[in-house]
Amino acid sequence: MLLGFISDKVKIKIEEHETELSEIIIGIYEKNLTKNGAYTGLVGIDIIERCGNNEYFASIKG
Secondary structure (H helix, E strand, C coil), X not given: CCXXXXXXXXXXXXXXXXXXXXXXXXXXXXXXXXXXXXXXXXXXXXXXXXCCCCCCCCECCC
């Protein structure tokens, strides 16, 4: 089962650029995303595009 909620605010950091976005849907999945554990989260391209600096990959830190 994939649970989800809408956040009030999320900070996305791309290189040195940090953006705050609101009303982002966050999915919670209790299993591994990959067999080797390389991914701990996924960010959709539409979220990166909303950051206005979409030529970089995002690194989200809690």
